[in-house]
Amino acid sequence: MKLSYSLATRYTDAFLEILQKNDKMSNLENYIEAIQNIIDKINSDSVFHDMINSPLLPKDYITKKIYESSKIEDTLFEKFINSLVLKSRQELLFFIVKILNNYNLELKKLIKAEIITAKPIDSKNSEDLKNILKNKTGRDVILKTSLDESLIGGIQLYVEDKYYDYSIKGYLDSIKRSYAQTGGD
Numbered sequence: 460m461k462l463s464y465s466l467a468t469r470y471t472d473a474f475l476e477i478l479q480k481n482d483k484m485s486n487l488e489n490y491i492e493a494i495q496n497i498i499d500k501i502n503s504d505s506v507f508h509d510m511i512n513s514p515l516l517p518k519d520y521i522t523k524k525i526y527e528s529s530k531i532e533d534t535l536f537e538k539f540i541n542s543l544v545l546k547s548r549q550e551l552l553f554f555i556v557k558i559l560n561n562y563n564l565e566l567k568k569l570i571k572a573e574i575i576t577a578k579p580i581d582s583k584n585s586e587d588l589k590n591i592l593k594n595k596t597g598r599d600v601i602l603k604t605s606l607d608e609s610l611i612g613g614i615q616l617y618v619e620d621k622y623y624d625y626s627i628k629g630y631l632d633s634i635k636r637s638y639a640q641t642g643g644d
């Protein structure tokens with residue numbers, strides 16, 4: 460079975476609908492953390508990964524092991540995990556946690572952004588960037604800063620799934636690509 464983001468979206472939408480019907484949307488962060496616990500276990504323990512994907516083990520045993528690794532006690536969540544396992548779609552959890560995180564940020568009217576600079580950015584410029592992004596998006600900004608000296612100068616900016624490159628390295632790379640395509644003409 461090929462995993463897809465759209466399939467994960469359908470499972471996530473169904474899970475959110477169940478949470479809304481059962482007045483458990485306030486626990487959304489707990490569910491996200493539980494799924495992240497499962498993903499962390501899968502990533503750190505190859506035996507666990509192989510076990511939960513084994514076609515030879517009973518589905519209820521796999522559900523139990525995944526549910527135990529979530530470190531949450533909630534029958535609704537256990538049923539959700541069981542529905543994934545019954546269709547052998549537990550690998551969708553990697554997509555589901557991302558979708559739930561984005562939905563949670565949307566609910567809180569937050570947006571994640573990352574700025575990568577060649578030199579450390581001061582707090583005034585950081586706050587200015589946050590204000591610009593807030594004015595553009597209408598959401599408060601969670602800004603992560605990173606350093607990459609290979610940029611030479613300028614910035615690279617990630618805002619959710621969009622990428623903006625205003626670095627000297629990016630400019631030089633675009634000249635290089637253009638030159639390669641035209642052969643120097």
